[in-house]
Amino acid sequence: MSTEGEQRNIRCLVAKVGLDGHDRGAHVIARAFRDAGFEVIYSGLHKAPDEVVQAAVQEDVDVVGISILSGAHNTLVPKIIAGLKEYDAFDDTLILVGGIIPDDDREELLELGVGAVFGPGASMQETIDFVRENAPER
Amino acid sequence: MTGDETLIDELLAGKHRALARVITKIENRAPGYRDLVSELYTHTGGADVVGITGSPGAGKSTLVDKMAATYRERGETVGVIAIDPSSPFSGGAVLGDRIRMASNIGDMEVFFRSMSARGTLGGLSTATADAVKAFDAFGKDKILIETVGAGQNEVDIVRTADTVAVLVPPGSGDDVQMLKAGILEIGDVFVVNKADMPGSDRTVAELREMIHMRDASPAAGHHGADAAAGFETPDDEDDENDENVWEPPVVETVAKSGEGVDGFLDTLDDHAAWLVETGELETRVKQRYAAEIRTLLREDTAALVAEEIDRRGGLDAYVDAVAAKETDPYTVADEVIEPLETCVRRTRSSNGNGDQ
Numbered sequence: 001m002s003t004e005g006e007q008r009n010i011r012c013l014v015a016k017v018g019l020d021g022h023d024r025g026a027h028v029i030a031r032a033f034r035d036a037g038f039e040v041i042y043s044g045l046h047k048a049p050d051e052v053v054q055a056a057v058q059e060d061v062d063v064v065g066i067s068i069l070s071g072a073h074n075t076l077v078p079k080i081i082a083g084l085k086e087y088d089a090f091d092d093t094l095i096l097v098g099g100i101i102p103d104d105d106r107e108e109l110l111e112l113g114v115g116a117v118f119g120p121g122a123s124m125q126e127t128i129d130f131v132r133e134n135a136p137e138r
Numbered sequence: 139m140t141g142d143e144t145l146i147d148e149l150l151a152g153k154h155r156a157l158a159r160v161i162t163k164i165e166n167r168a169p170g171y172r173d174l175v176s177e178l179y180t181h182t183g184g185a186d187v188v189g190i191t192g193s194p195g196a197g198k199s200t201l202v203d204k205m206a207a208t209y210r211e212r213g214e215t216v217g218v219i220a221i222d223p224s225s226p227f228s229g230g231a232v233l234g235d236r237i238r239m240a241s242n243i244g245d246m247e248v249f250f251r252s253m254s255a256r257g258t259l260g261g262l263s264t265a266t267a268d269a270v271k272a273f274d275a276f277g278k279d280k281i282l283i284e285t286v287g288a289g290q291n292e293v294d295i296v297r298t299a300d301t302v303a304v305l306v307p308p309g310s311g312d313d314v315q316m317l318k319a320g321i322l323e324i325g326d327v328f329v330v331n332k333a334d335m336p337g338s339d340r341t342v343a344e345l346r347e348m349i350h351m352r353d354a355s356p357a358a359g360h361h362g363a364d365a366a367a368g369f370e371t372p373d374d375e376d377d378e379n380d381e382n383v384w385e386p387p388v389v390e391t392v393a394k395s396g397e398g399v400d401g402f403l404d405t406l407d408d409h410a411a412w413l414v415e416t417g418e419l420e421t422r423v424k425q426r427y428a429a430e431i432r433t434l435l436r437e438d439t440a441a442l443v444a445e446e447i448d449r450r451g452g453l454d455a456y457v458d459a460v461a462a463k464e465t466d467p468y469t470v471a472d473e474v475i476e477p478l479e480t481c482v483r484r485t486r487s488s489n490g491n492g493d494q
Contacts, residue, residue, distance in 0.1 A: 009139045009229060009254075016380035044237035046164050050244045055236060058249050080467075088155045137341035 015043040020070035053083030062117040069099040092136040164268045181275035189296035192305030197331040199238035201393035207241035217273035221285040224254040263294040309337025333390035382416040
C-alpha cells in the first residue's frame with residue numbers, strides 16, 4: 001500500500017551549554033521555531049556538552065541550535081561536535097550557533113562543521129529560512 | 139530498503155542512533171516504516187511498560203526522572219516516551235519534558251524521547267505503540283510513557299501500557315472531581331505526588347474512597363485479597379474475575395526529593411506480577427493488538443477513501459453540492475464507497491477470502 005501519508009516535521013534542539021544563564025534568546029528562538037511549525041526540544045539551562053549530545057542523539061533532531069553568550073564557544077562547540085561524531089550523528093545534523101561570537105571565531109566554527117552562526121541582529125525569518133533550506137535530507 | 143535492514147540490525151545490536159532513527163521513521167510515517175515495525179515484532183515482549191498520566195503540573199516529568207534513576211540503581215535500562223501537545227495551527231511544538239530529566243545526565247542507558255501529538259486521529263497512539271516496540275526490541279527493561287491525561291487521545295495512549303499510574307496533586311478537590319470523568323477508570327495505581335504539601339492526607343483519603351466506590355468491594359488489602367469475592371455490586375459489569383480483582387493502591391511520593399519512589403516502583407512490580415499471575419496480561423495484550431489492528435484498518439481505509447475522493451475532484455465539489463441542497467452527506471458517502479464495496483465483494487467471491 002502506498003497510502004501512508006508521510007508527516008515530516010523538522011525537529012530542533014535548542015540548547016544552552018555551559019555556565020551561561022542568558023536564556024532570553026534561546027526562548028525567543030524556541031517560540032519562533034515552534035510558530036514556524038518545527039518541533040522544538042529545549043534543553044534547559046547550564047547543560048554540559050555531553051547532555052546536549054545525548055539529547056540530540058536520542059531525539060534524533062535535524063537541527064542543533066546552540067546558544068552561547070559566555071564566550072566559551074571555542075571550548076564547548078568542538079566538544080559537542082566530537083560527541084555527535086562519536087554517535088554517528090554529525091553527518092546529517094545541521095548545527096547552528098547563536099549568541100555573541102566574535103568575527104574572528106566565526107570562521108573557525110564554520111570550519112569545524114557549524115552550518116551557520118547567527119549573532120545579534122540576525123532576523124528571525126532569516127534563521128527560520130536557513131533551517132528550512134538546510135535541514136538535512138534523510 | 140537495504141538501508142532499513144541495516145537500521146534494524148544496528149538497533150538490535152544496541153546502537154542508539156539507529157533506535158532514534160527508527161522512532162523518527164515511525165513518527166514521520168516515513169516510507170517503509172511499516173516494514174520496520176513488522177520486523178521489530180518478533181523481537182519484542184521483554185519489557186514492562188508503564189504509563190504515567192495526570193493533570194499538568196502534577197509532577198509527571200519529575201517523577202519519571204526519579205523513576206528512571208531508581209531503575210538504573212537497580213540495574214535496569216529505561217526508555218522514556220514523553221508526549222506533549224502540538225499547536226493545531228502551526229503544527230509546531232515546544233517539547234519541554236526533557237528539562238526535568240536532571241537525574242540521568244549523561245546516562246545513555248536512559249533513552250528519553252519527546253513526541254508531539256501531530257494531530258492525526260488515532261495516529262499518536264499508533265506511533266506510541268510502535269515506539270514502545272522499538273524500545274522493547276532494543277532491549278530496554280522498563281518503558282515509561284508520560285502524557286497529560288485529558289481526553290480520549292491520551293487515554294488511548296496510556297492504554298498501550300501494561301500498568302497505568304495516575305498522578306494526583308494534593309489538596310485539589312476539583313482535580314479529584316475531574317478524575318471521575320474517565321481517568322479514574324484507567325488507573326492501576328494512584329500516586330499522590332507532592333505528598334509533603336498540606337492537604338495530601340485528605341486527597342489520599344478521598345482517592346481511596348472513590349476507588350472503593352469504583353470497585354465496590356469494601357474488603358481491605360492491597361492485592362484485592364481472595365476473601366474479597368462476593369462483595370461486588372451489580373453496577374460494575376467489567377469485573378470479569380471476581381477472585382482476582384486488583385484494587386488500585388494509592389501511594390504517596392515526593393518526586394522532587396525522591397521520597398516514596400522506591401515504594402511506588404515496588405507497587406508497579408506488584409501489579410506487573412499480578413498481571414502475569416491472573417492472566418490479565420494476556421487479555422490486555424490481546425485487547426491491545428485488537429485495538430492496533432482496528433486503528434490501522436481505519437487509517438488505511440480512510441486513506442483509500444481520501445484517494446478516491448481526490449480522484450473524483452476533491453471534497454469541495456461535494457460540499458458545495460450539499461450546501462446547494464442538491465444532495466446530502468449520506469448520498470455522497472454512499473456514492474464514494476460504492477465502487478470500493480463492489481470491488482471488495484467481487485474479490486471475495488472470486489478467491490474465497492481475499493484481503494490486502
